[in-house]
Amino acid sequence: MPELPEVETVVRDLRPLVVGRTIHGVEVGERRLRRPWDAAWPARLVGVTIESIRRRGKWILLDLSGGARLVVHLGMTGQFTAVSPTESRPDHLHVTFTLSGSVELRFRDIRRFGSVELVPDEATAMASLDGKLGPEPFDIPAAGFHAAVTGTTRTLKALLLDQTLVAGVGNIYADEALHRAKLHPETRGTQLTKAQVNRLREAITAVITHAIEKRGSTIRDYVGGSGLKGGFQDEFRAYGRTGEPCVTCGVPIERVRVAGRSSHYCPKCQPPQAR
Numbered sequence: 001m002p003e004l005p006e007v008e009t010v011v012r013d014l015r016p017l018v019v020g021r022t023i024h025g026v027e028v029g030e031r032r033l034r035r036p037w038d039a040a041w042p043a044r045l046v047g048v049t050i051e052s053i054r055r056r057g058k059w060i061l062l063d064l065s066g067g068a069r070l071v072v073h074l075g076m077t078g079q080f081t082a083v084s085p086t087e088s089r090p091d092h093l094h095v096t097f098t099l100s101g102s103v104e105l106r107f108r109d110i111r112r113f114g115s116v117e118l119v120p121d122e123a124t125a126m127a128s129l130d131g132k133l134g135p136e137p138f139d140i141p142a143a144g145f146h147a148a149v150t151g152t153t154r155t156l157k158a159l160l161l162d163q164t165l166v167a168g169v170g171n172i173y174a175d176e177a178l179h180r181a182k183l184h185p186e187t188r189g190t191q192l193t194k195a196q197v198n199r200l201r202e203a204i205t206a207v208i209t210h211a212i213e214k215r216g217s218t219i220r221d222y223v224g225g226s227g228l229k230g231g232f233q234d235e236f237r238a239y240g241r242t243g244e245p246c247v248t249c250g251v252p253i254e255r256v257r258v259a260g261r262s263s264h265y266c267p268k269c270q271p272p273q274a275r
Helices: 004-018 041-045 122-127 142-150 156-161 171-181 194-213
Strands: 023-028 050-056 059-064 069-073 078-083 093-099 103-109 115-119 254-258 261-265
Touching: 004 050, 004 059, 004 078, 004 103, 004 194, 023 041, 041 115, 069 078, 069 122, 142 156, 142 194, 156 171, 156 261, 171 194, 171 261
Parallel strands: none
Antiparallel strands: 023 093, 050 059, 059 069, 069 115, 078 103, 093 103, 254 261
């Protein structure tokens, strides 16, 4: 599933390609996405200009003239790209926006867990997001993060997957942050010292920042808004590397299931915390 670095890359790619362009037409596929598309939306979108595009957590928001917002989620296999209308249309194309300047903005999703929705204003868009999402990885408050982590017996892997703690972190970057912080995924929040909490907070920011620089991670379907793949998958230190040597110490990476997800860690660099 695309996480924050992938979504941020899509937004950065799309910004120079779609901002300032007017929507001339909307085509919708027959198969529904995770959330239904309202048949009245195309008529409301024709003639509207895309004024800006931004991200909140794993969500993409397009700010439209007149105040409405398009809210997009890539789900597990979503692709949101801007291409020439002459480029052949792939299978599993669910929404196509014809834009001024001979550009098509396409939403493709093989597994159909993604969504594209039109909401009337900023307040509506934020009401559906802010209640679900914690701070961005670049704005984690030290005191609040320390209190949230050390105040629970949940595992660190479960905590990092909780979008209300930090927005945008998923399975890949949770594993990478825990490896960087030298913390075992099954460690409980109450077991951490203040120094360890700070190390984890800094590791989250560092991993996410570097992953954005590398355009995110392409495991299967992910591409950026311009159609280019990511490169961070070539620098994984833990995720998906079961049996491979740790880049730090050479000990084989192990895998354990935590919080319902496969978790990859180095048994030497990330030893279990004594209770």
